[in-house]
Amino acid sequence: MPSLSPWLPDCDDTVLVIVDVQERLAAVMRRRDETVARIVMLASAAQILGVPVIVTRQNPNGLGDTVKEVADVVGVHEPVDKMAFCCREDAGFSDILADTWRGQVVLVGLEAHICVTQTALALVEDGYHVHVVADATCSRRDRDAEIAFDRLRQAGVSVTTAEALLYELVGVAGTDRFRAILPLVKALDSDS
Numbered sequence: 001m002p003s004l005s006p007w008l009p010d011c012d013d014t015v016l017v018i019v020d021v022q023e024r025l026a027a028v029m030r031r032r033d034e035t036v037a038r039i040v041m042l043a044s045a046a047q048i049l050g051v052p053v054i055v056t057r058q059n060p061n062g063l064g065d066t067v068k069e070v071a072d073v074v075g076v077h078e079p080v081d082k083m084a085f086c087c088r089e090d091a092g093f094s095d096i097l098a099d100t101w102r103g104q105v106v107l108v109g110l111e112a113h114i115c116v117t118q119t120a121l122a123l124v125e126d127g128y129h130v131h132v133v134a135d136a137t138c139s140r141r142d143r144d145a146e147i148a149f150d151r152l153r154q155a156g157v158s159v160t161t162a163e164a165l166l167y168e169l170v171g172v173a174g175t176d177r178f179r180a181i182l183p184l185v186k187a188l189d190s191d192s
Contacts, residue, residue, distance in 0.1 A: 007158050009131055011169045011177075015102045016046045018055045018074070019087060019109030019116050019137075023064030026110065031138040036069055038136035038162040039108050041184045043073045045166055048180045052100045055079045056087050058115060086118035088126065104129045106165065108136035113148035120157050131158040133165055163188060 021039060026032050046053050055066055057079045065071065066079060082090040088097075097105070105128045107116050116137050120130045132152055139145040149159045160168075163185055170178045 014104040015052045020058040035138045088122040106131045111139040112145035117148045
C-alpha cells in the first residue's frame with residue numbers, strides 16, 4: 001500500500017540509516033542509553049519489516065567501532081567508513097543508498113547537529129523524503145540537538161519519534177506486522 005503522504009514513511013520505500021553510533025562518541029553522550037535503546041528498537045523493527053539498514057562510522061580509527069548493542073541487532077553488515085561529516089559526501093554511502101531504490105530515508109544516530117543534520121539536508125536536496133527520529137538521535141549538548149531539529153523542520157525534514165515512526169511504518173493494527181513490532185513498542189514503556 002503506497003504511503004498516504006511523503007510525511008509518512010512507507011515500509012516498502014524506506015531505508016534506515018544509523019549514523020556514527022560508535023563507542024568513543026557514544027560514551028560522551030548524556031542521553032546515550034535512551035538513544036541507543038531506540039536505535040536498537042528501530043533496527044530490530046527494520047529486520048522484521050524488511051527495511052534495509054545502512055550503518056556509517058565516522059573516522060573509526062579515532063572513534064571506534066559501532067556500539068555492540070547496535071552492531072548485534074543489525075547483524076552481519078559492512079559499515080560505511082567515512083571522514084566527511086555528511087554521509088552523502090561518501091561515494092560508497094551514496095551508491096549503497098541508491099542501490100536500495102528507496103525514496104524515504106530514516107536517519108538516527110550521532111550527533112544530531114553535525115553528521116545527522118548535514119546528511120539530512122543533503123538528502124533533501126537530492127530529492128529524498130527524510131525523517132529524523134529525535135529520540136534516537138542526540139548530541140553531546142541537548143541545546144545543539146534542539147536547534148538542529150528546528151533547522152531540519154524548516155528545511156522540510158520530518159522530525160518524529162521512534163514510536164510514531166513504527167506505527168506509521170506498520171499503518172494498520174491487527175496485522176502480522178503490527179503484532180511483530182508490538183513487543184518492541186511495549187519494551188519502550190519498560191525502559192522509560
